[in-house]
Amino acid sequence: MCGIVGYIGNGNVYDILIKGLHRLEYRGYDSAGLALEGEDGKLKVYKSKGKVSNLEEYCKDKSLDAKVGIAHTRWATHGEPSDCNAHPHYSEDGKLALVHNGTIENYKVLKDALMQHGCTFHSETDTEVLVQLIEYIKVKNNCSLVDAVREALNQVVGAYAIAVIEKEHPDTIVAARQSSPLVIGIGEDETFLASDATPFVEYTKEAVYLNDGEIAVIKQGEPLKILKLDNSESKIDVKTLELSISQLEKGGFPHFMLKEIFEQPSTLKTCIRGRVVDDGRRIHINGINDHKDTFLNAKRIVIVACGTSWHAALLGKYLIQDMCKIPVEVEYASEFRYSNPVLDNRDVVIAISQSGETADTLAAAKIARKMGAFVYGISNSVGSSIPRETDSGTYLHVGPEIGVASTKAFTGQVMVLTLLALGVAQLRGTMESDQIAEIGKEILRIPDYVEKVLKLNEKIERLSLIYTYARNFLYLGRGYSYPVALEGALKLKEISYIHAEGYPAAEMKHGPIALIDAEMPSVIIAPNDHLYEKIVSNVQQVKARGGNIIAIVTEGDTVIRNIADHVLEVPPMPECLTPIITSIPLQLLSYYIAINKGKDVDMPRNLAKSVTVE
Numbered sequence: 001m002c003g004i005v006g007y008i009g010n011g012n013v014y015d016i017l018i019k020g021l022h023r024l025e026y027r028g029y030d031s032a033g034l035a036l037e038g039e040d041g042k043l044k045v046y047k048s049k050g051k052v053s054n055l056e057e058y059c060k061d062k063s064l065d066a067k068v069g070i071a072h073t074r075w076a077t078h079g080e081p082s083d084c085n086a087h088p089h090y091s092e093d094g095k096l097a098l099v100h101n102g103t104i105e106n107y108k109v110l111k112d113a114l115m116q117h118g119c120t121f122h123s124e125t126d127t128e129v130l131v132q133l134i135e136y137i138k139v140k141n142n143c144s145l146v147d148a149v150r151e152a153l154n155q156v157v158g159a160y161a162i163a164v165i166e167k168e169h170p171d172t173i174v175a176a177r178q179s180s181p182l183v184i185g186i187g188e189d190e191t192f193l194a195s196d197a198t199p200f201v202e203y204t205k206e207a208v209y210l211n212d213g214e215i216a217v218i219k220q221g222e223p224l225k226i227l228k229l230d231n232s233e234s235k236i237d238v239k240t241l242e243l244s245i246s247q248l249e250k251g252g253f254p255h256f257m258l259k260e261i262f263e264q265p266s267t268l269k270t271c272i273r274g275r276v277v278d279d280g281r282r283i284h285i286n287g288i289n290d291h292k293d294t295f296l297n298a299k300r301i302v303i304v305a306c307g308t309s310w311h312a313a314l315l316g317k318y319l320i321q322d323m324c325k326i327p328v329e330v331e332y333a334s335e336f337r338y339s340n341p342v343l344d345n346r347d348v349v350i351a352i353s354q355s356g357e358t359a360d361t362l363a364a365a366k367i368a369r370k371m372g373a374f375v376y377g378i379s380n381s382v383g384s385s386i387p388r389e390t391d392s393g394t395y396l397h398v399g400p401e402i403g404v405a406s407t408k409a410f411t412g413q414v415m416v417l418t419l420l421a422l423g424v425a426q427l428r429g430t431m432e433s434d435q436i437a438e439i440g441k442e443i444l445r446i447p448d449y450v451e452k453v454l455k456l457n458e459k460i461e462r463l464s465l466i467y468t469y470a471r472n473f474l475y476l477g478r479g480y481s482y483p484v485a486l487e488g489a490l491k492l493k494e495i496s497y498i499h500a501e502g503y504p505a506a507e508m509k510h511g512p513i514a515l516i517d518a519e520m521p522s523v524i525i526a527p528n529d530h531l532y533e534k535i536v537s538n539v540q541q542v543k544a545r546g547g548n549i550i551a552i553v554t555e556g557d558t559v560i561r562n563i564a565d566h567v568l569e570v571p572p573m574p575e576c577l578t579p580i581i582t583s584i585p586l587q588l589l590s591y592y593i594a595i596n597k598g599k600d601v602d603m604p605r606n607l608a609k610s611v612t613v614e
């Protein structure tokens with residue numbers, strides 16, 4: 001939700017900020033803006049509704065000379081997307097400019113108080129309150145910018161990552177974080193800051209991740225200083241980034257989403273690497289091995305997540321219950337956090353989040369930890385908040401996911417959960433070693449299976465043309481294929497804006513069956529598993545009511561082939577691995593339908609990749 005970038009140094013400030021905003025556009029694209037300060041002593045603020053390219057167009061004839069700058073791409077929370085509500089916001093006297101990612105929950109109280117002191121407001125945002133408050137404190141106390149920021153933040157309730165610049169001191173950026181990410185890139189005679197490291201990866205690999213309650217003072221020519229809200233100094237912990245620039249480019253594909261779908265053979269290979277050893281006979285997960293007693297004694301596992309990660313979590317339940325015989329509950333993080341959860345130190349809570357920054361998942365993890373549960377994070381984003389707030393965990397290692405619709409992260413999450421379930425089963429002795437070896441061997445072949453499924457690409461592209469103008473879709477599956485149905489429906493909804501519902505296939509007859517007619521296609525995920533005979537009946541029930549069926553089946557299937565209108569075949573494999581494979585044709589189907597409809601698949605309307613607000 002919103003991306004922020006800042007730069008101070010001798011490089012081309014405008015170019016660095018704009019390039020950085022493009023990299024962060026996945027976080028929001030309702031409006032964009034920047035503030036520049038140069039030797040002319042002017043604070044120049046340019047903003048524009050819509051994507052970063054609109055801002056570039058707007059800036060074409062503007063003065064762009066600068067030594068320091070901050071910039072923002074917005075996902076609207078308070079106030080509609082408009083030029084006026086775009087960031088940066090500036091103070092009443094025009095001396096300060098500020099960008100913000102997050103929400104100020106007590107902004108109304110603060111705004112009323114500031115208005116009583118004569119402040120006028122020009123936007124509907126909570127952010128403007130923050131910049132006015134900083135300026136008010138600065139003038140009242142006649143103090144430095146950093147002191148004013150610290151005092152203002154002590155009055156603020158909510159989440160923020162901010163960067164502020166001041167007209168009178170164009171050599172300094174003051175930045176701070178609470179529950180929204182912020183990372184500082186240390187270059188030679190130049191410093192960057194951003195919501196994640198992607199805006200500066202080609203300039204430096206040295207990064208400092210700010211912690212909650214920290215304020216950074218970035219001053220040209222001086223070493224970075226980090227203070228806490230009580231004014232004590234923090235230790236600076238410089239990390240080396242493992243990100244490469246090629247991971248942030250489309251690599252010849254028209255969209256990041258398609259690139260990420262096609263990357264899955266290699267991302268799954270990286271995800272598995274070193275974790276399935278001895279030719280598949282042993283599972284090696286550090287996050288489990290380092291906490292054997294916890295997993296041996298766990299009485300229950302609770303998985304919290306949102307969106308696609310929640311669908312992976314649901315698969316996690318099936319996997320862990322099947323393999324480890326531990327009861328598992330799956331909760332939407334946003335519901336869990338306000339449901340007075342009952343947890344103790346024999347519960348293991350798994351928090352799954354691609355970005356590692358989803359506000360609800362992060363809050364759920366913190367609550368669980370406070371209650372004494374052991375919290376295990378599954379994330380893709382190294383150095384993000386969730387891995388830093390958990391007791392142990394596993395990274396996906398599938399590389400940065402930029403398309404807003406999650407694809408390779410989903411298959412990576414399911415793979416990590418499969419490995420986790422097998423690893424815990426191995427530890428607790430709930431599976432025979434030859435059962436583990438059989439699945440382990442097949443896991444090593446997964447990248448080849450994915451490669452094979454991707455060969456369906458052209459067939460799916462042609463198929464998509466038949467269904468582009470359907471107004472509703474039903475996705476059905478049973479057992480391991482039920483979460484895949486939910487995920488398939490979400491993919492279609494979020495990028496093509498077609499209404500789609502995922503349903504357990506047998507539940508269909510309790511209501512949704514009433515919707516079936518020739519106008520509403522059903523996508524049925526029906527691999528050859530222990531529920532195959534059951535789902536064949538469900539396929540027949542749809543057909544009997546005149547519905548069109550696209551079925552995902554196992555190679556060689558003859559029964560469903562004779563009933564369905566279209567079949568997409570996937571290779572045979574153990575049941576627990578089918579979700580990784582059957583989800584891929586659904587990703588492609590959504591992609592092509594959205595493309596046929598002329599939608600922006602990488603930046604679907606109203607969405608953002610990283611949801612750092614409640």
Ligand code: M6R
Pocket residue numbers: 306307308309310352353354355356357358361404405406407490494607609610611
């Ligand atoms: O970063 P997270 O995995 O925590 O994100 C959770 C959801 O916001 C995310 O999966 C969302 O549903 C995706 N757009 C789905 O494609």
